Amino acid sequence: MNFNKNILSKKFYLNNAKIVAVNLLGKVLVRRMDDKILSGIIVETEAYFGENDPASRASKGYKNFNKLMWEEGGKTFIYMVHGNWLLNIVTSPQNIPSAVLIRALQPLEGIEIMKKNRGIDNIYRLTSGPGMLTKALKIDKSLNGVEVTSPQSPICIEDRGYKVFKICCSHRIGVKRDLPEKLRFYIKDNPFVSLPRKCQQYL
Numbered sequence: 001m002n003f004n005k006n007i008l009s010k011k012f013y014l015n016n017a018k019i020v021a022v023n024l025l026g027k028v029l030v031r032r033m034d035d036k037i038l039s040g041i042i043v044e045t046e047a048y049f050g051e052n053d054p055a056s057r058a059s060k061g062y063k064n065f066n067k068l069m070w071e072e073g074g075k076t077f078i079y080m081v082h083g084n085w086l087l088n089i090v091t092s093p094q095n096i097p098s099a100v101l102i103r104a105l106q107p108l109e110g111i112e113i114m115k116k117n118r119g120i121d122n123i124y125r126l127t128s129g130p131g132m133l134t135k136a137l138k139i140d141k142s143l144n145g146v147e148v149t150s151p152q153s154p155i156c157i158e159d160r161g162y163k164v165f166k167i168c169c170s171h172r173i174g175v176k177r178d179l180p181e182k183l184r185f186y187i188k189d190n191p192f193v194s195l196p197r198k199c200q201q202y203l
Contacts, residue, residue: 006028007148007150007151007157008149008156008157008158012074013073013074013089013091013092013148014073014091014092014093015073015092016091017091017098017099020091021045021046021047022202024042024102024157025045025167025185026162026187027041027159027160028042028108028157028158028159028160029157031110031155032154033154036110038113038137039108039110040106040133041106041162043106043190044104044186044190044192044193044194045100045185045186046101046173047091047101047185048098048101048183049098050069050096053179054175054176054179055172055178056099057069057077066079068099069097069099070096071090071094072093072094074090074148075147075148076089076143076144076146076148077144078139078140078143079141079144082131083131084134084135085135085140085141086101086131087101087102087130087134087139087155088101088102102133103133103173104127104128104132104133104186104192104193104194105128105133106127107136107192111123111126114126114127117135117137127192128193129194139155165188166187166188166199167185167186168185168188169182169184171183173194173195185202
């Protein structure tokens with residue numbers, strides 16, 4: 001497969017985080033490690049915004065730890081929560097802080113390697129949460145700030161033509177304070193979603 005041809009362009013990410021979060025569903029997250037390819041279909045995301053979003057890393061204003069959120073969209077933003085690395089993709093034009101958290105994947109390639117990385121055999125638990133997927137794909141702080149639009153990147157996101165028919169939304173998970181709007185999105189009835197809830201159809 002010609003991976004370069006399918007990689008999402010920077011233009012895809014220069015948009016509102018909510019729009020990007022929805023449009024990432026059904027796209028394929030690819031992790032390249034030497035000659036190995038690990039990948040999965042994105043089945044769950046969350047959108048985060050700027051200083052007026054109480055759940056966002058940007059809520060404290062521009063700091064060294066969150067400065068990537070002010071960068072132009074298309075870069076990774078990786079940080080740790082409760083001992084787990086979380087993978088976000090920066091969105092919007094430069095100086096508009098926002099990002100999308102990748103919450104869950106449906107494993108595609110390199111499943112046996114993912115099982116070894118996670119130390120489990122249950123495929124439905126391999127990547128069904130933001131900390132689980134980073135362990136399965138060996139994603140950590142060393143990959144913070146990489147361009148996901150580059151063919152040479154160890155992390156990229158591709159459009160392989162998977163169709164998403166029904167999208168559900170809910171409030172974001174595990175946040176102390178949230179915005180009124182529902183900003184968590186997931187593919188309806190997908191068994192790899194981290195925490196299915198009663199579905200409110202979004203699209």
